[in-house]
Amino acid sequence: MKIHLLSDQLASQIAAGEVVERPSSVVKELVENAIDAGATTINIDVRQGGRESIQIADNGQGIAAEDVETAFMRHATSKLQSIDDLNAIRTLGFRGEALAAISAVSQVTIVSRAEGESAGTRLVLAGGVVENRETVGAPQGTVIAVENLFYNVPARLKFLKTAATEKRLIDEFVTRYALAYPHIRFRLTHNGRITFQSSGSGQVRDVLVAIYGPEIARQLLEIRDWRVETEGEESNLQSPISSSRSHIEVTGFVGPPGVHFANRGQITLFVNGRWVKDTQLTYAVIQAYHTLLPSGRYPLGLIFMQLPPEDVDVNVHPTKTEVRFRQGKAPFGTVQRAVRQTLVADAPTRQMSAWALGSNEPGSSPGWMGSLNPDAFISGSGEQADLALSWLDDVEAPDDNGEASSLPLEAESDSQLPIMRVVGQVGASYIITEGPEGLFLIDQQAAHQRVLHEQLQAEWAEDKVTVQTLSTGTAVTLSPSQAKLLEQFREAVERVGLQVEAFGPNTFMVRAVPKIAASCDPARLLVAMVTELEQSKGVVEEAGLVTAVCQTISLRPGQSLTQAQMQQLIHNLEKCADPFTDPQGKPTFIYLSVAQLAREFGRI
Numbered sequence: 001m002k003i004h005l006l007s008d009q010l011a012s013q014i015a016a017g018e019v020v021e022r023p024s025s026v027v028k029e030l031v032e033n034a035i036d037a038g039a040t041t042i043n044i045d046v047r048q049g050g051r052e053s054i055q056i057a058d059n060g061q062g063i064a065a066e067d068v069e070t071a072f073m074r075h076a077t078s079k080l081q082s083i084d085d086l087n088a089i090r091t092l093g094f095r096g097e098a099l100a101a102i103s104a105v106s107q108v109t110i111v112s113r114a115e116g117e118s119a120g121t122r123l124v125l126a127g128g129v130v131e132n133r134e135t136v137g138a139p140q141g142t143v144i145a146v147e148n149l150f151y152n153v154p155a156r157l158k159f160l161k162t163a164a165t166e167k168r169l170i171d172e173f174v175t176r177y178a179l180a181y182p183h184i185r186f187r188l189t190h191n192g193r194i195t196f197q198s199s200g201s202g203q204v205r206d207v208l209v210a211i212y213g214p215e216i217a218r219q220l221l222e223i224r225d226w227r228v229e230t231e232g233e234e235s236n237l238q239s240p241i242s243s244s245r246s247h248i249e250v251t252g253f254v255g256p257p258g259v260h261f262a263n264r265g266q267i268t269l270f271v272n273g274r275w276v277k278d279t280q281l282t283y284a285v286i287q288a289y290h291t292l293l294p295s296g297r298y299p300l301g302l303i304f305m306q307l308p309p310e311d312v313d314v315n316v317h318p319t320k321t322e323v324r325f326r327q328g329k330a331p332f333g334t335v336q337r338a339v340r341q342t343l344v345a346d347a348p349t350r351q352m353s354a355w356a357l358g359s360n361e362p363g364s365s366p367g368w369m370g371s372l373n374p375d376a377f378i379s380g381s382g383e384q385a386d387l388a389l390s391w392l393d394d395v396e397a398p399d400d401n402g403e404a405s406s407l408p409l410e411a412e413s414d415s416q417l418p419i420m421r422v423v424g425q426v427g428a429s430y431i432i433t434e435g436p437e438g439l440f441l442i443d444q445q446a447a448h449q450r451v452l453h454e455q456l457q458a459e460w461a462e463d464k465v466t467v468q469t470l471s472t473g474t475a476v477t478l479s480p481s482q483a484k485l486l487e488q489f490r491e492a493v494e495r496v497g498l499q500v501e502a503f504g505p506n507t508f509m510v511r512a513v514p515k516i517a518a519s520c521d522p523a524r525l526l527v528a529m530v531t532e533l534e535q536s537k538g539v540v541e542e543a544g545l546v547t548a549v550c551q552t553i554s555l556r557p558g559q560s561l562t563q564a565q566m567q568q569l570i571h572n573l574e575k576c577a578d579p580f581t582d583p584q585g586k587p588t589f590i591y592l593s594v595a596q597l598a599r600e601f602g603r604i
Contacts, residue, residue: 020101022160023050024169026146029098031177034058036091039141040200041185046170048191049163050149059141062114065121069133072108072125074100089314092274104128105156106149112142127152164488171195171480172265173275178207179302180270195505196480208253208302213477213506220253220300226338228330248307248330250338254285255300257292257343262531266300271312273304276323281305284332288339303335417574422566429557431566438593444569445555446582451572452550453583456497456516460546465497468518473509476523478530480506485533486526493529496545500526520553528552547583 020026027044034042037060045055063071070076074097102108103125113120120138124131150157160166167190178186178198185200198207208217227249255266267282268275285301293299313324325331420433420440431442459465478486483506486493490500497514510522517525532548555561561569573579573588581587598604 020105020149022169023054023149023166024173026050026054026102026106026149027056027170028173029102030054030056030144030146031174032092033098034060034142035177035181035184037061037142039184042187044170044174044186044188045192046167046188046190049166050170051160051163051166053145053147054149055143055145057141057143059139062117062120062140062142063110063112064114065117065119065135068110068112068121068123069130072099072103072123072128072130076100089309100128102146105153106151107147109145109147110142111136111138113138113140115140164484167195168481168484171484175207175211175480176268176270176275179204179211179268180273180275180304182207195484204253204302211479212300213479215477216255216259216300219256219259220302221256221342223250223252223254223303223338223342226250226334226341228334228337246308246311246327246330248305248334250303250305250334252301252303254288254302254339254342257289257299259300260293260297261300262297262535264298265534267298268302270304271314271323272306272309274314274323278323280332281335284336285339288336288343292343301339303339305331305335307331417579420570422563422570424563425561425566427557428560431561431570433570435591438591439597440589440591442570442573442589443582443587444559444561444566445557446586446588447569447573447579448555449550449582450576450579450588451569452516452554453547454576454578456514456550457543457546459514460496460542463495465495466515467497467499467512468515469512470510470522473503473511474522475503475507475509476526477507482506482530482534483508486530489533492542492545495542496529496549498522498525498529498549514549517549517553524552525549550583 020029023046027046027050031042031044034056037058039058039060041059043055043057045053045057047053067078076099104127107127108125109122110125111120111122119135122132122134122136122138124133150160170190171188174186174188175196178184178196182198182204183200183202185198187197188195196210198210205217208220212220227247229247264282264286267285269278269281270276271278281303285303286298289299307325311326313326418435418437420435423432423434425431425444426441429444431444431447433440433442456465486500486508487502493500497512497517498510499512500508500510503509508526510526513520513522513525528548528551529545532544536544579588595604
């Protein structure tokens with residue numbers, strides 16, 4: 001076929017695919033433009049997850065009447081003048097592609113008035129083509145309405161996620177930039193309902209409270225003015241800057257070891273005020289928590305890095321979320337040391353919240369994240385141990401000497417396990433039992449989870465989960481994205497036995513819990529279910545919620561048990577249809593035969 005040039009309209013639509021991937025991409029580009037324009041108030045209104053419309057209004061400098069149409073041309077920008085500017089970018093936008101890309105795949109209406117002008121300009125575009133222009137009265141600033149996104153690109157429209165998913169992504173982006181620019185007042189509405197707003201006070205902690213709630217915000221540890229000088233490191237960029245001496249500043253907030261999550265989504269990175277995705281810096285934050293977090297759990301981190309603009313290349317990808325550093329190793333080491341030093345200096349005096357420890361004392365304020373119980377790794381005594389052991393219905397009474405009997409329990413007639421005699425407990429985590437042909441080491445947590453899981457699953461399968469109504473509800477504050485998930489899957493949560501109701505922005509009141517979990521902190525149960533919803537990535541299975549409940553209320557490693565309690569647990573395990581593994585497939589016990597023991601001692 002004959003080679004020919006693409007039309008401008010077709011070229012713009014192709015290029016738009018690199019910049020505008022989804023509705024959240026539109027919000028990102030327009031909000032960044034508003035920030036570059038010096039706005040102090042930014043209002044974002046989204047309808048149907050951005051499919052129907054996205055409107056961004058700001059009080060920034062505005063666009064001059066003579067430049068309004070030019071702004072929607074490809075490669076038109078006011079932020080770069082020469083190649084030297086490209087080597088030291090100080091603005092969020094600079095490529096001159098965003099407005100052209102957005103207008104190419106949507107219907108756009110813009111009203112803008114620049115400082116010093118007596119009237120504003122209203123411009124209407126569809127598919128990148130100007131349809132109308134007029135002079136209108138307007139306050140200083142810019143209002144852009146993007147409607148019917150991807151209306152002329154049906155293939156892209158078909159692959160958009162659900163409205164709930166798109167709303168969650170927009171929430172995550174807006175809250176991130178509210179943290180980076182606390183002096184700007186952000187307001188986000190979905191379908192006319194305000195879901196997030198910041199005060200614009202300039203205090204990052206005020207924004208943290210709005211996002212995470214007062215309990216989590218109070219616990220966060222601040223990284224203060226961490227600054228290092230770097231010199232002589234190998235460059236990863238072809239930079240014209242001859243000097244290798246530079247500096248890196250790191251500030252921000254990190255959670256104490258008791259605040260952790262199921263994924264890396266709560267680690268947020270900003271470089272020179274730009275939100276970025278960088279696997280090495282994310283790993284630096286995770287590495288700083290080495291030995292401080294349980295396996296498979298990740299910290300909360302909000303990292304702001306400042307370094308000379310010429311030391312970082314942001315012109316890597318059209319979305320501008322990837323960067324390269326001139327001194328590649330220095331940022332990693334700086335972030336890691338800053339976070340670690342903050343944890344070492346502050347974490348010992350900043351313990352977990354009262355509810356995270358399982359306390360029911362008056363005045364304890366529930367948060368919205370899960371955590372391990374530190375007491376469980378110290379001793380088996382105390383209130384938490386009592387709560388976890390409330391599953392014992394009929395415990396054998398001690399004998400005259402105060403000791404529980406160690407006689408073997410009679411095995412269930414249809415049990416898949418042999419008759420066992422409890423010998424004792426090792427490490428306050430494993431139960432030692434003697435069977436007919438060897439030794440059993442039983443993981444008390446895995447065994448308890450199996451017992452609870454089969455009991456709760458049997459009730460759930462018949463849609464007859466027994467619930468315990470709380471005399472006083474428990475209020476739990478979630479992040480905006482978590483609140484959306486809970487609203488979306490509330491019916492599934494309630495079928496498992498946890499009854500909640502809205503109680504303010506991103507706050508829910510727990511009114512009832514499964515009876516099997518009556519002694520557990522309701523806030524911990526709700527957090528466990530929300531965590532399960534986050535991990536499900538939109539494909540929610542109620543069986544997973546059942547497992548989450550059982551994991552939350554089961555015994556923990558480090559809890560000492562009496563002889564009678566250990567016997568009762570073994571007795572309950574024998575009743576299970578599948579006593580060999582816990583709900584996640586991990587073994588509940590290890591068997592050592594007499595022959596194996598004899599070989600280990602060299603007898604055979």
